[in-house]
Amino acid sequence: MLRDQERAFQNFFARRARYPRYRRRGGVERVRFTLDQRRVQVEREATPRWAFVDLPGLGRVKLRRSEGLQGRLRSVTVSRDGAGRYFASLCADQVSEAVWPEPHTEVIGINLGLRDLAVVSDGTAVRTLRTPKALALKLTRLRRYPRRQNRQVAAQMRAQGLDPTKPCPKGVRLGMSRRRARTRTRVARLHGRIGDLRRDALHRVSTALVAEAKILVLEDLNVKGLARGGHRRGFRRAMGDVALGELRRQIRYKAEWAGRQVIEIDRFFPSSKRCFECGTVHATLGCAKRWACPACGVSHDRDENAAKNIRAEGLRQLAAACSVPTGKGPGSDARGVACAAERTRRVTVECAQRRPTQNREPAQRPVRAKSA
Ligand SMILES: [Zn+2]
Structure with missing residues (x-):
């Protein structure tokens, strides 16, 4: 813990961070144990599903493993999330590197969106990776809970002789009814479940995309679109946008692990407004799912058209940045692909040299814990 404090102060004096704060009570709470290297504290593969860890003060704790426990285990962090679930994250070094398939x-051009998680174009076909249905279902339920909470808060205010139509005056502590507490844990549990579903979906998608192609073309984050829209829509956008930023982050770091290249194209590139067939940019395009090009008459799916444009723009940038003679005209698809192949070879070599084989950032994924 002292080490954390030291790091916090170092970051603060180096002007990287704010003055260290005390840990907040409530919400996520965690405690870390350094594992003693002189004795065995962790039974890694006690059963196919369970592992055990011997913790000072807690005794033998049973863990449900989410993956194999490799390498030299250094520390274990036990945390409790807002929904009251316990997790243990094991930190290890000398973890062997994951092998990525060829x-x-x-x-591939990737158009990240909210309606569908990602629309992917590989030059020949376009396919859609959808947001899981379970997630959408849970989100509708999440919208219902605040209403119930408001009702319960109003009832509590009336019980304490306050006017529920006015904001609660400062310094007044509202009592917590049993029903309100129950709603609160339900909301927390639902949030936890939504988080799980979303994380799982994002990891699946980002891993699949990185495994698939040598070069991934993404669109930069669109912050402009955030400010617009009504409340409900804004809410959905904000929720989704966090997820999209996270998906982008995962693609970036996984691409680095796998030795792939990520090209991010400018956020002002008119990916959805440009017709992929004739190249005309239609500035007044609404947010319809399908549209027909007024110049050439081709009917487009908005997201598929954008994915194709993103891929084409990535290829154009590659072709502009490299000088492999291919005999094809500049900007042509074949030239871009040839350059792409050349680029990846270089990138892979660079990565192979730069990357340390050991002591990479320790894999820290939660292992569900249950006290025995
Ligand atoms: Zn057109």
């Missing part, structure tokens, strides 16, 4: 595509 990519079967050169370049």
Whole structure:
């Protein structure tokens, strides 16, 4: 813990962070134990599903493993999330590197969206990776709970002789009814479940995309779109946007692990407004799912068209940045692909040299814990 404090102060004096704060009570609470290297504290593969860890003050704790426990285990962090679930994260070094499969595509364009998680174009086909249905279902339920909470808060205010139509005056502590407490844990549990579903979906998608292609073309984050829209829509956007930023982050770091290249194109590139067939940019395009190009008459799916444009723009940037003579005209698809192949070879070599084989950032994924 002292080490954490030291790091916090170092970051503060180096002007990287704010003055260290005390840990908040409530919400996520965690405690870390350094594992003693002189004795065995962790039974890694006690059963196919369970592992055990011997913790000072807690005794033998049973863990449900989410993956194999490799390498030299250094520390274990036990945390409790807002929903009252316990997790143990094991930190290890000397973890062997994951082996990524050979990519079967050169370049893919990825259009990240809210309606669908991602629309992917690999030059020949376009496919859609959908947001899981369970997640959408849970989100509708989440919208219902605040209403119930408001009602319960109003009732509590009336019980304490306050006017529920006015904001609660400062310094007044509202009592917590049993029903309100129950609603609160329900909301927390639901949030926890939503988080799980979303994390799982994002990891699946980002891993699949990175495994698939040598070069991934993404669109930069669109912050502009955030400010617009009504409340409900804004809420959905905000929720989704956090997820999209996270998906982008995962793609970036996984691509680095796998030795792939990520190209991020400018956020002002008109990916959805440009017709992929004739190149005309239609500035007044609404947010319809399908649209027909007024110039050439081709009917487009908004997201698929954008994915194709993103891939084409990535190829154009590659072709502009490299000088492999291919005999094809500049900006042509074949030239881009040839350059892409050349680029990846270089990138892979660079990564192989730069990356340390050991002591990479320790894999820290939660292992569900249950006290025995
Ligand atoms: Zn057109």
